[in-house]
Amino acid sequence: MVVSTYSENKTTEETSEKMGANKGSKKSLAYQTKDLNLWYGTDHALKNINLDINEREVTAIIGPSGCGKSTFIKTLNRMVELIPVVKISGDILYRERSILDKSYKVEDLRTNVGMVFQKPNPFPKSIYENIAYGPKIHGIRNKKVLDEIVEKSLRGAAIWDEVKDRLNENAYGLSGGQQQRLCIARCLAIEPDVILMDEPTSALDPISTLKVEQLVQELKKDYSIIIVTHNMQQAARISDKTAFFLNGEVVEYDDTNKIFSTPSDQRTEDYITGRFG
Amino acid sequence: MKYVDTTQVQKKMSSRLLTNRIAKTLFLLATLFGLLVLVVLIYRVVAQSLGWIDFDFLNNRLSTNAERAGIKGAIMGTLWLMLVVAPVTLILGVGTAIYLEEYAKKGRLQAFIQMNISNLAGVPSIVFGILGLTIFVRGLNLGAVVLAGGFTMALLVLPVVVVASQEAIRAVPQFLREASYGMGATKWQTIKNVVLPAALPGILTGVILALSRAIGETAPLVVIGIPAFIIPLPEGLLDKFTVMPLQIYYWTIDSALVDEYANLAAATIVVLLLVLFIMNSIAVLIRNKFQRRF
Numbered sequence: 001m002v003v004s005t006y007s008e009n010k011t012t013e014e015t016s017e018k019m020g021a022n023k024g025s026k027k028s029l030a031y032q033t034k035d036l037n038l039w040y041g042t043d044h045a046l047k048n049i050n051l052d053i054n055e056r057e058v059t060a061i062i063g064p065s066g067c068g069k070s071t072f073i074k075t076l077n078r079m080v081e082l083i084p085v086v087k088i089s090g091d092i093l094y095r096e097r098s099i100l101d102k103s104y105k106v107e108d109l110r111t112n113v114g115m116v117f118q119k120p121n122p123f124p125k126s127i128y129e130n131i132a133y134g135p136k137i138h139g140i141r142n143k144k145v146l147d148e149i150v151e152k153s154l155r156g157a158a159i160w161d162e163v164k165d166r167l168n169e170n171a172y173g174l175s176g177g178q179q180q181r182l183c184i185a186r187c188l189a190i191e192p193d194v195i196l197m198d199e200p201t202s203a204l205d206p207i208s209t210l211k212v213e214q215l216v217q218e219l220k221k222d223y224s225i226i227i228v229t230h231n232m233q234q235a236a237r238i239s240d241k242t243a244f245f246l247n248g249e250v251v252e253y254d255d256t257n258k259i260f261s262t263p264s265d266q267r268t269e270d271y272i273t274g275r276f277g
Numbered sequence: 278m279k280y281v282d283t284t285q286v287q288k289k290m291s292s293r294l295l296t297n298r299i300a301k302t303l304f305l306l307a308t309l310f311g312l313l314v315l316v317v318l319i320y321r322v323v324a325q326s327l328g329w330i331d332f333d334f335l336n337n338r339l340s341t342n343a344e345r346a347g348i349k350g351a352i353m354g355t356l357w358l359m360l361v362v363a364p365v366t367l368i369l370g371v372g373t374a375i376y377l378e379e380y381a382k383k384g385r386l387q388a389f390i391q392m393n394i395s396n397l398a399g400v401p402s403i404v405f406g407i408l409g410l411t412i413f414v415r416g417l418n419l420g421a422v423v424l425a426g427g428f429t430m431a432l433l434v435l436p437v438v439v440v441a442s443q444e445a446i447r448a449v450p451q452f453l454r455e456a457s458y459g460m461g462a463t464k465w466q467t468i469k470n471v472v473l474p475a476a477l478p479g480i481l482t483g484v485i486l487a488l489s490r491a492i493g494e495t496a497p498l499v500v501i502g503i504p505a506f507i508i509p510l511p512e513g514l515l516d517k518f519t520v521m522p523l524q525i526y527y528w529t530i531d532s533a534l535v536d537e538y539a540n541l542a543a544a545t546i547v548v549l550l551l552v553l554f555i556m557n558s559i560a561v562l563i564r565n566k567f568q569r570r571f
Contacts, residue, residue, distance in 0.1 A: 079459065084383060111461035121452040123471060133470065134460040183456070190460050 030055040030194050030224040031076060035090035038068075038075060040083065045071045047248045049090070053241075055193075055224040058216060060235035060256065062228075063245030064276065069228045070118075072245065073196050076226065077113045078106050095193070111138065114187035118199040120179035122171035122186070127154075127163050130171050130182060134190035149189050157185035158215050177208025184215060195219065197227040201234065213238050232272050236260045244268045322550075325543035334544060339508050339524075343537035348545055353510050354423070354518035355492055355552075361427020361514065362434065362491045367484055369431070370438030374480075377439075378446040379468055398436035405433040406500025414501050421502040424514040429497050434487035441483020445476040478567035485560040489553050495522040521549045 031053040038046035045068050053059050061069040074080040076092065078099060092099050099109050122130050131150040140146060150167070154160040159181040163174070171182055180200060187195055197216070201209040216225055216238050229235050235242050236256060243253040244265075252259060252268045263269045270276055337347025373394075381387040409429025419425040449472050457467040473480075503519055505527045511518035525545045532539035 077459065079455065082455070082458070107461045107463055109461075110459055115455075115459035117452060117455060117459070119452060121450075121456045123453060123456065124475060133457070137457075137460065137462045137466045137470070186456075187460070 027054045027056060029053065029093075030095065031226070032093040032096075033090065034093070036072075036075070036092060037089045038071060038080070039087040040071075041085045045248050046075070049250055051243060051250060051253055053224065053226060056220060056222070057240040058220045058225045058227060058238055060227050060229055060239035060242045061245060062230075062232055062235045062242060062271075064271070065230075067245040068248040069245045070198055073198050073226060073228050076194075076196055077110050077115055079110075079115065081106070111190055112192055113194045113196060114190055114192035116180070116184050116187055116195065116197045116200045119203050120176055120183050122174075122179050122182055124170065124172060126168045127171050127174070127182060128167040130186050131189045134186060138190065153185040153189040154182075156188045156219070157181045158211065158218070159185055175208070177204050177211060180204055180208065180212060181215065184212070184219075188219075192223065194224045194226065197225065199228050199230055202230055209234075232260075244271060246271070319550075322543045322546045325540050326547045329540045329544040330547060334541075335548070338510065339506065339519075341506075343535055343541060346541055348521065348524055348548065350507060350510050351519050351521045351524040351545065352548075355520045357423045357511050357514070357516075357518055358427050358430060358520055359488060359492065361424060362430045363484070363488060365428065365431035366435055366438045366487055370435050370484070370487075371442050371480055373435075373439045374442030374446055375468060375473075378443050379464065379472065394436050394439050398440065401496075402433055402494055403496040403500055405429055406497030408432065409497055410501045419515070421504065421517060422515045423511055423518050425501060426498055426503065426518065426520075427514075429501055430491040430494060433494060433497055434491050437487040437490065438480075438483050441486070442476070442480045445479025445483065446472060448479060449475040478563050482560045482564045485556055485563070489556040489560075492520075492556070493522055493549065493553060495526055498523055499526070521545055521552075525549070 029052050031051070033049050033051050036046055036049040037044070049072065061072060063069045071080060075088065076094075076099075080086050080088075088100060094109065094113065097104065123133060125133070128150055131153050132146045135146060135149050140149070151160065151164075154163060159178060162178060163182070166173075171179065174182060180203075184195075184200075201212050204212065213234065216227065219225060220240075227235075227239065239256045241254065242256045242259040244251045244259065244263075244267075246267055252263060252265045254264075258264075259268060260272060263272065333345075334347050335352065336349050337345060339348075339350050340346040377387060377390060381390075406429065409425060409432070413419050413425035413428050414421055417425075453471050453475065454467055457471045462470070498520060503523055504517060507517055507519050509516075525542045528538040528542035528545065532542065
């Protein structure tokens with residue numbers, strides 16, 4: 001299994017290298033965390049996380065349940081602050097600016113950094129209203145502009161053809177897989193720079209999962225994607241870099257190829273070969 | 278060796294089944310008792326009101342002459358009262374609920390406010406009447422007018438609306454808020470566009486139930502001094518007024534003097550019960566229609 005995904009991944013890696021070469025520029029960093037520590041009350045959930053995350057790549061976060069991977073990704077758009085007892089130390093730089101700085105408005109950050117959640121969470125509104133929600137809260141009122149955004153976003157999330165004739169129907173009438181792609185489209189509608197995905201396929205069937213994975217491959221041309229996944233094969237299939245979390249620490253962070261073929265830490269190898277987790 | 282002895286089980290079987298049957302009968306009787314009281318009550322009232330409820334009764338003003346007396350004044354008074362109670366409770370009640378659920382930090386202050394709202398819900402209505410008399414009727418020197426009565430009633434039912442709205446807001450799934458925050462929405466945008474629309478059915482149900490309580494309340498209005506007998510119809514917030522339950526109260530007292538007043542009271546009770554029944558039905562309808570959408 002590991003071998004086959006490795007070769008698959010190699011091709012994508014080569015293409016992305018070529019693309020990078022065509023642009024003739026080195027990728028800059030989307031995110032940088034520096035000695036990031038996080039506590040839930042007295043529970044030390046993230047320990048000294050130092051990660052540099054490239055733009056326009058897929059960075060996968062893997063690890064067993066409770067290792068802090070969801071906490072980590074929710075820290076990147078400060079969603080973790082919805083939990084009242086959270087304490088953070090260290091620093092997180094988004095595009096070289098500290099997001100923990102008081103002057104950084106969290107609304108501003110989340111406009112640049114969209115999020116797709118574990119469980120599809122469309123609003124109980126029409127498909128159209130779901131997509132138009134983001135642009136509307138950012139002050140876009142022009143119906144024509146909104147129409148364009150809705151179509152572009154739905155096309156971007158590869159769901160336009162399935163829903164174009166039922167834009168005014170309630171989003172809850174869609175299947176789970178469609179709902180999740182709708183949520184991705186909703187996220188694209190605010191034209192983010194980074195997309196955070198917190199186990200986006202864990203509630204989906206294999207076919208829907210495949211569609212979302214293909215979508216991620218497509219999206220990384222324009223967006224930086226950080227994806228938490230419970231599924232190691234998924235990380236191997238779709239990501240460029242992988243970080244392995246264990247008990248709140250980053251055990252290993254490297255190119256996905258390297259992690260899945262010649263991991264340098266015994267614990268990483270144990271985890272990806274299914275010895276635990 | 279088996280622990281469950283089959284012959285012992287057989288021997289005790291009939292007495293176990295008998296106990297079960299006795300329990301069932303007891304609980305059925307307990308249920309029927311409440312129902313029976315209700316049936317007797319409605320039968321008595323309806324029997325006494327027969328022939329007294331007609332268009333004239335609904336459309337005539339109050340009169341000492343039982344044949345000509347009507348409850349248009351009481352109906353109008355009730356409507357005017359609701360015109361004050363509904364917006365005041367809606368704004369204050371939902372506002373309080375939003376603050377406590379969405380904005381307030383979960384801490385001592387929040388717990389303290391929460392406890393006091395629950396306590397407020399348990400304060401006897403007559404005490405609210407005294408409050409209304411002190412603040413609105415005398416303090417603000419409004420007199421026993423619609424506005425004073427409305428404010429007093431609004432305070433009385435406010436805890437009900439707050440608690441119902443809080444529950445409705447709490448029932449809005451967290452993942453909807455996260456979706457909104459995740460796109461850079463502010464708290465208020467999230468509340469306005471996501472939380473309130475989803476909580477609205479629950480809030481409306483609470484408000485309607487609160488209003489139906491306000492419609493039936495008597496004691497606070499007695500205390501603030503609503504007159505026993507008033508012929509002119511209220512035409513504004515600063516007019517004197519009466520309401521249906523008060524009319525029932527005074528007619529019942531005076532039925533010692535004029536026998537027909539008892540019939541008028543019964544007829545008013547029927548009208549009031551109908552109004553309450555309709556309001557509660559609407560509340561149930563709203564609740565059922567919007568139940569479980571997530």
